Amino acid sequence: MSALRGNALIGQSGGPTCVINQSLVGLVEAAQGEEAIDRVFGALHGIQGVLDDNLIDLGRESSETLERVANTPCAALRSVRKKPTRTDCEKVLARLREHDVRYFFYIGGNDSAETAHLLNEIAVAESFDVRLFHVPKTIDNDLRVTDHCPGYGSAAKFVAQAFMGDNQDNRSLPGIKIDIVMGRHAGWLTAASRLARVREDDGPHLIYVPERTFCMESFLGDVERVFTKHGRCLIAASEGVHDADGAPLITSKELDSHGNVQLSGSGALGDFLAGQIKEKLGGKLRVRADTFGYLQRSFAGVTSEVDAREAREVGRTAVRIATADEVPHGSIVIERHGNGAEYSASFGATELSNVAKVTRDLDPGFILGDNDIDESFLSYAAPLTDSLPEIGRLSDFPI
Amino acid sequence: MSALRGNALIGQSGGPTCVINQSLVGLVEAAQGEEAIDRVFGALHGIQGVLDDNLIDLGRESSETLERVANTPCAALRSVRKKPTRTDCEKVLARLREHDVRYFFYIGGNDSAETAHLLNEIAVAESFDVRLFHVPKTIDNDLRVTDHCPGYGSAAKFVAQAFMGDNQDNRSLPGIKIDIVMGRHAGWLTAASRLARVREDDGPHLIYVPERTFCMESFLGDVERVFTKHGRCLIAASEGVHDADGAPLITSKELDSHGNVQLSGSGALGDFLAGQIKEKLGGKLRVRADTFGYLQRSFAGVTSEVDAREAREVGRTAVRIATADEVPHGSIVIERHGNGAEYSASFGATELSNVAKVTRDLDPGFILGDNDIDESFLSYAAPLTDSLPEIGRLSDFPI
Numbered sequence: 001m002s003a004l005r006g007n008a009l010i011g012q013s014g015g016p017t018c019v020i021n022q023s024l025v026g027l028v029e030a031a032q033g034e035e036a037i038d039r040v041f042g043a044l045h046g047i048q049g050v051l052d053d054n055l056i057d058l059g060r061e062s063s064e065t066l067e068r069v070a071n072t073p074c075a076a077l078r079s080v081r082k083k084p085t086r087t088d089c090e091k092v093l094a095r096l097r098e099h100d101v102r103y104f105f106y107i108g109g110n111d112s113a114e115t116a117h118l119l120n121e122i123a124v125a126e127s128f129d130v131r132l133f134h135v136p137k138t139i140d141n142d143l144r145v146t147d148h149c150p151g152y153g154s155a156a157k158f159v160a161q162a163f164m165g166d167n168q169d170n171r172s173l174p175g176i177k178i179d180i181v182m183g184r185h186a187g188w189l190t191a192a193s194r195l196a197r198v199r200e201d202d203g204p205h206l207i208y209v210p211e212r213t214f215c216m217e218s219f220l221g222d223v224e225r226v227f228t229k230h231g232r233c234l235i236a237a238s239e240g241v242h243d244a245d246g247a248p249l250i251t252s253k254e255l256d257s258h259g260n261v262q263l264s265g266s267g268a269l270g271d272f273l274a275g276q277i278k279e280k281l282g283g284k285l286r287v288r289a290d291t292f293g294y295l296q297r298s299f300a301g302v303t304s305e306v307d308a309r310e311a312r313e314v315g316r317t318a319v320r321i322a323t324a325d326e327v328p329h330g331s332i333v334i335e336r337h338g339n340g341a342e343y344s345a346s347f348g349a350t351e352l353s354n355v356a357k358v359t360r361d362l363d364p365g366f367i368l369g370d371n372d373i374d375e376s377f378l379s380y381a382a383p384l385t386d387s388l389p390e391i392g393r394l395s396d397f398p399i
Numbered sequence: 400m401s402a403l404r405g406n407a408l409i410g411q412s413g414g415p416t417c418v419i420n421q422s423l424v425g426l427v428e429a430a431q432g433e434e435a436i437d438r439v440f441g442a443l444h445g446i447q448g449v450l451d452d453n454l455i456d457l458g459r460e461s462s463e464t465l466e467r468v469a470n471t472p473c474a475a476l477r478s479v480r481k482k483p484t485r486t487d488c489e490k491v492l493a494r495l496r497e498h499d500v501r502y503f504f505y506i507g508g509n510d511s512a513e514t515a516h517l518l519n520e521i522a523v524a525e526s527f528d529v530r531l532f533h534v535p536k537t538i539d540n541d542l543r544v545t546d547h548c549p550g551y552g553s554a555a556k557f558v559a560q561a562f563m564g565d566n567q568d569n570r571s572l573p574g575i576k577i578d579i580v581m582g583r584h585a586g587w588l589t590a591a592s593r594l595a596r597v598r599e600d601d602g603p604h605l606i607y608v609p610e611r612t613f614c615m616e617s618f619l620g621d622v623e624r625v626f627t628k629h630g631r632c633l634i635a636a637s638e639g640v641h642d643a644d645g646a647p648l649i650t651s652k653e654l655d656s657h658g659n660v661q662l663s664g665s666g667a668l669g670d671f672l673a674g675q676i677k678e679k680l681g682g683k684l685r686v687r688a689d690t691f692g693y694l695q696r697s698f699a700g701v702t703s704e705v706d707a708r709e710a711r712e713v714g715r716t717a718v719r720i721a722t723a724d725e726v727p728h729g730s731i732v733i734e735r736h737g738n739g740a741e742y743s744a745s746f747g748a749t750e751l752s753n754v755a756k757v758t759r760d761l762d763p764g765f766i767l768g769d770n771d772i773d774e775s776f777l778s779y780a781a782p783l784t785d786s787l788p789e790i791g792r793l794s795d796f797p798i
Contacts, residue, residue, distance in 0.1 A: 015572070016567070016568050018564070021791075039798075041798055042793070057796040057797065058796075060794070060796040061796070065793065065794060068789055068791025068792075069791035069792065069793060070791070071788070071789070071791065072567060072788075072790050073564045074564065074568045074570070074571040075572075076792065076793050078570060078571050078572075079572050080572075081572065099798075161698060161699045161700045161701075162694050165694065165697035165698045165699040168415070168471060168472050168473035168474075168697060168699070169472070169693050169696065171477060172411075172415045172474040172477050172478040173477075173480065177693075266666060266669075266673070267665060267667065267669060267670055267690050268666065268670060270666060274665070289666070290666075290690065290692030290693055290694065291666050291689065291692075292694070293689035293690075294565055294568050294576075294689055295564065295565070295689065295694070297568065298565050298567060298568035299560060299564045300560045300563035300564040300787075300788040300790065301560045301563075301564075301701065301787070301788040302560075302700065302701065388699075388700070389470070389471075389700040390471075391699065392464060392465075392466075392468035392469070392470065393467075393471070393475065394457070394464065394468060394476070395464060396455045397457075397460070399438075399440055399454050399455060
């Protein structure tokens with residue numbers, strides 16, 4: 001059976017990562033090498049660009065430009081947060097037909113997998129023969145099936161390096177410091193702060209993930225206990241921490257098109273927690289809060305090489321599987337073989353419906369009590385961030 | 400005239416930087432090589448450690464430990480924010496006599512220079528023969544006389560890389576984004592965001608420094624103008640922006656021992672500005688704010704090599720000048736020779752009173768109107784950050 005012949009179209013969707021363009025370039029390179037694929041187009045701002053016929057010719061980009069783009073954070077094709085209606089999907093498919101697109105690759109998170117899934121269902125109903133593939137990316141690391149998600153390793157590296165530095169800062173000028181980490185439903189990125197704890201008294205001393213109910217009383221008790229022990233306290237809290245009813249501690253009224261409440265792009269949660277500590281534990285305490293914000297997904301120049309390489313390979317794999325003509329659609333997955341120095345990965349695909357909609361929580365085995373991350377997490381995460389800076393410390397020899 | 404013979408004591412003070420330990424290690428290495436200096440002590444938490452007799456023996460640290468410490472952000476000797484009284488200073492000098500300390504090196508900003516200056520005046524009055532040197536560090540770059548301050552280059556690199564990434568983020572998912580940068584009185588660090596603007600339409604599109612009065616009406620007009628032109632707007636604002644009376648836009652009641660109002664460690668200013676934009680320009684606008692916070696002074700793994708090298712040399716220079724027995728006290732300064740590829744630096748000293756107390760604003764020539772930084776700033780700052788990531792962009796060829 002020979003592969004379907006036609007053009008390929010690539011789109012990027014959702015929040016950016018530092019390696020999302022590695023996948024884009026992996027797709028372009030591999031597509032250009034496939035006989036079944038004639039031209040390679042890009043949609044500006046994801047499916048919105050398909051609807052608006054805002055397409056570009058990726059086949060004309062030089063390899064130098066592509067290589068520079070691969071190493072540049074955030075969606076080079078620009079992104080979109082859009083949940084398409086059935087009518088939108090029908091229009092998208094009509095546009096694909098118009099441009100003889102037989103391969104559509106959508107780089108994104110679970111919402112993008114859901115979009116690809118919807119498109120696929122309608123294409124099947126319309127008997128339109130097209131290959132629809134989801135190429136995973138998310139700093140949240142919350143996609144099902146895959147061992148981990150491209151984009152997570154680099155964001156985890158950023159969070160780890162931020163905590164390594166902030167732990168030194170907190171040790172220099174002791175006080176209570178709260179750092180808010182991205183992650184609405186899943187604590188994977190917040191857990192990465194654990195990589196910064198090398199010595200027994202290093203922070204983060206407390207780590208709160210959205211997989212556990214956040215109780216203000218316990219939190220204040222934890223902070224007091226750590227502060228009494230170490231004379232300082234460094235806290236990692238996910239932006240998605242919530243009470244027993246699932247309600248966030250503070251809310252804004254803004255919703256995105258997927259109905260998600262705005263959590264990032266504001267320092268409100270950190271400031272609220274700092275205020276609670278001052279109010280309940282003492283107004284004289286030196287309490288500060290930082291919200292890492294968009295730097296976690298966009299900071300230029302802090303990239304995990306493993307993550308970059310895998311993101312590229314995930315793009316290449318999508319083209320390979322799509323043109324192999326064995327499955328008409330799918331989401332690319334990474335399989336892990338071994339941990340630590342033994343770590344290696346292989347690449348495959350799963351059904352779109354296995355990845356769409358529902359996200360994946362931080363493994364319960366990694367969560368220790370209500371406010372820490374187990375050491376076993378380190379062998380999961382360390383291979384993904386690649387090397388971290390080495391932190392020196394004086395021996396404090398008495399005179 | 401032969402150099403004064405005795406022990407050396409080193410302290411670190413004020414907010415940390417990523418290269419403050421390079422200066423510490425430069426001091427230790429150079430002191431160990433000087434015949435006039437017997438032992439090298441460290442004070443934990445600056446002059447507080449001297450008052451508490453909380454000293455350590457730096458001479459016993461291995462060169463491996465020292466090298467690791469040099470490459471670790473934030474004060475390895477731990478820091479303090481303390482403005483000593485006259486009585487404190489007398490106690491400090493008594494402690495120096497007790498430990499036969501004839502060389503005291505204080506690594507810090509203008510407050511630390513003021514402390515050294517006070518100590519020197521009292522030592523002279525007491526006829527206590529001691530060498531008192533201030534070793535500069537500050538991410539604010541606001542010390543007088545010196546061309547630039549150790550610590551600034553690395554913080555500027557962090558800010559530039561953050562804006563390079565956030566500009567891509569803002570281009571991926573357009574909206575209005577405010578980033579708050581450290582700098583209470585001086586806009587040097589906020590100006591470093593200008594390094595991220597490579598292409599004409601790159602952000603930051605607007606840059607607000609504390610050297611200019613912040614007018615809310617003009618600000619909202621600027622934002623509207625940029626948003627109309629580019630369909631997005633990336634803003635760099637110093638945490639120290641203030642109205643015509645010098646009052647900050649928002650205030651907390653917390654003061655440090657130097658009487659400074661708390662500005663950092665809170666997302667309040669960014670959230671306030673975001674709220675004003677929504678209120679006045681439209682509630683439907685996508686407006687986000689990030690406050691870079693302590694990451695700017697502590698992030699592990701983003702260090703300018705030029706800055707690290709110079710910080711080391713500033714420490715060595717302090718020992719060299721102190722033991723040369725030509726001047727009894729001083730603050731180390733960096734002199735610049737040439738810009739761009741021609742950049743080089745030499746090291747010397749100035750009187751403590753030339754550096755103490757009063758800080759140095761961003762040069763007026765670098766400020767363009769009320770909301771931008773002149774291109775000429777780039778040749779000043781670029782040699783200090785060393786290389787920055789290269790940002791690629793697709794050509795957007797039509798199909």
